[in-house]
Amino acid sequence: MTTVTALTTLALLALAGCGTDTGRGSDGAAEAGSEVATDLPLTDVRWSIESLSVDGKKTAAPAGASVEIDSKGKASAQTGCNSIGAQVTIDGDTITVGEKQTTLIGCPDELAAFEKALGGAFSGKLKAKVEDKKLTLTGADGDSIDLSAEKPAPLVGTPWAVTGLLSGGTTSSLPKDKKGETGKATLTFAKDGTVSGNLGCNTFSAPAKTTDTTITFGPVKATRKLCPEPGMSLERELLKVLKGKVTYEVHHRGLTLKTADGEGLSAGAGTPAK
Missing domain, CATH: 2.40.128.270 (Lipocalin)
Known part of the structure; x- marks a missing residue:
């Protein structure tokens, strides 16, 4: 035993x-x-x-x-x-x-x-x-x-749904509205070296140069809608992460992104993009 x-x-x-x-x-x-x-x-x-x-x-x-x-x-x-x-x-x-x-x-x-x-x-x-x-x-x-x-999910071509925010090694839930509903955000990395998706409020796209362990984000282009909470709060948190060079790890069907100062996000895989 x-x-x-x-x-x-x-x-x-x-x-x-x-x-x-x-x-x-x-x-x-x-x-x-x-x-x-x-x-x-x-x-x-x-x-x-x-x-x-x-x-x-x-x-x-x-x-x-x-x-x-x-x-x-x-x-x-x-x-x-x-x-x-x-x-x-x-x-x-x-x-x-x-x-x-x-x-x-x-x-x-x-x-x-x-x-x-x-x-x-x-x-x-x-x-x-x-x-x-x-x-x-x-x-x-x-x-x-x-x-x-589960089948492992590839970084590129998989729609990733954001499930949590990271700070100093601690994972927290996404911002919620008064009804307890969380914001929803997604990102998908493409073969052409870009990333696009939804920040919880606005849609976005940005250059994203990947290596085996890092992703370097270029300037983010996003729509400019004003959205109710928790969309705007989630968007502000994600924009802190999708900036410059971050480290990443794909473990089976989970993705984590972390900045040099310990901020980051966790995400789960959806259906692979065609």
């Missing part, structure tokens, strides 16, 4: 939405443990959470919900809102959920409700079954979570 620092992709989601914090690290991930020893091909794969079945009722997962466990036992999960980590024990095809950690970003009501339901299903001992790039986790009461292996 091998104890690993695995990301309890799921039950933790409930903690994320409800604001429970055991607080270890800004990214919510547990510390690396010993190398994983299991015959199941679970590690070094980003698993997209597809659905949750509780008491015979199946609920689709929100966009961006995923989990990943590396070969050293360090795991992390993304819900489209919070990052979560936990201690689990893997014995053959049995996963036992232990200590949990989560970030504390406020989530929309619909996501918080899903996380709460998921928290009830992901507890105790779970049976893991991997078949044809699909993963199923099933509890003793028959509740289950269905996941599928």
Whole structure:
């Protein structure tokens, strides 16, 4: 039996939405443990959470919900809102959920409700079954979570939807209006060395010279509409990032951009552009 620092992709989601914090690290991930020893091909794969079945009722997962466990036992999960980590024990095809950690970003009501339901299903001992790039986790009461292996997304040609803002190593949620709605922003890098999209209010385009680790943005050209909040606030934050040279990282279907002073953004992949 091998104890690993695995990301309890799921039950933790409930903690994320409800604001429970055991607080270890800004990214919510547990510390690396010993190398994983299991015959199941679970590690070094980003698993997209597809659905949750509780008491015979199946609920689709929100966009961006995923989990990943590396070969050293360090795991992390993304819900489209919070990052979560936990201690689990893997014995053959049995996963036992232990200590949990989560970030504390406020989530929309619909996501918080899903996380709460998921928290009830992901507890105790779970049976893991991997078949044809699909993963199923099933509890003793028959509740289950269905996941599928994600295909990595390329930087160029993928529409990236902005999901969070970075500052000094901390991720925060996007600005919200009085109803709790967040701004929506997208960016797509093209083969001709440009980037275009929506800043949350105005559409924009700019030169974008890329290397393996950096992107150098040229002057941004944007429309000049005045928009209600949170569009304008989000636009101001993004314009701070899309300026000069930044570092970037694409990890499976997630993108992060960071400036030299620690400001940045996180984004999730959509459908590849044609």
